[in-house]
Amino acid sequence: MESFLASRSVRSSFAAAAAAAAGTGGCFPRPSRVATRARARARPLRAGPKDSIPEVLAQDDMLNATELVQWENGKSVNDIAASQGIRIRRHCHPTASLKEIEEELGAPRNILEKIIWDKEIEVAEGLAKKPLKVVIEAAAEAPPTRDFYGTLEAAYKRNGVPALIAEVKKASPSRGVLRENFNPVEIAKAYEKNGAACLSILTDEKYFQGSFENLVKVRTSGVECPLLCKEFVIDKWQIYNARSKGADAILLIAAVLPDLDIKYFLRICKELGMTALIEVHDEREMERVLNINGVKLIGINNRSLETFVVDTSNTKMLLEKHGDSIREKGILVVGESGLFTPYDVAYVQNAGVSAVLVGESLVKQEDPGRAIAGLFGKELLD
């Protein structure tokens, strides 16, 4: 089989890169795009009304920032990621079968890597159906964003307990189906009525039984809370697509994305008026993210996406170490996953979080709206 993989040895010449790209459409940029990329760097990105769509973005349908660096310095995407401590590898070959991919890379090392390998194929299919230009136009035509970050900040100040991001979550790979009788709009309305500041809508279908249809349904149901699109983002196409469906915020996972992609995606979010929630799980990821300018919202996930182990003391440990620099930078922290009781909420609040992201413990209860008062030990509304 043609050796297409990102972990393969350095290709030093343009011709080699071009040959690789021609065969794969994958990790090495297509040569015709190179000149366009140079212009991309010289010009600021703008995503405004239709007629101001940057030419470069509209044409350039496969590249993210890290891929460009890969081309420029001959290092593969996976080399760049590994040098930052990222353990998740990309296969960079969306048209290959899983069998072919596994022949080259072996089986996925963990569930997160498996999800990302599937996501690479899914995004390529999405791009083929709806080119980047089309989603950029659709995003420009979407109703304005609601202020996700500002809403969290205001709710925290108002209530004195962490602001709630309540998650509309049907299932997860670690817990299976959480709620059989799942009506996303009913759940979203119950959350809003009982004091959730913002909502998180899972859109991954294969592993979480979520959908973009759910995101659109909630957005058009009269619910006013700002919405987080809970996705595994690996490509800018997904950000424009999420905005076009009404998302106000998007998750970026540091365990998956090299620094340069986080920076690039943050910039796209800013231009679209979206909030980026940057998720970290360990010391190294926290340090990387704190070195990136423009980060305003960090989520500390108590659950490892690689092993599923949940440990709320993770939030405490990371904030003991980095709390000062987080406060200095005015960053707001979200405590994510595994929160079930008022004790859990108080514990992460004492550790320094201003918001919590909660799915399972609400969605599993008969009445997910009423469950909010149970989680906080008090009603969130006056």
Ligand SMILES: O=P(O)(O)OC[C@@H](O)[C@@H](O)c1c[nH]c2ccccc12
């Ligand atoms: O259901 P829980 O344990 O309350 O967790 C919610 C949320 O934190 C979790 O769904 C989550 C956090 N980060 C993620 C990234 C991808 C998918 C899911 C997640």
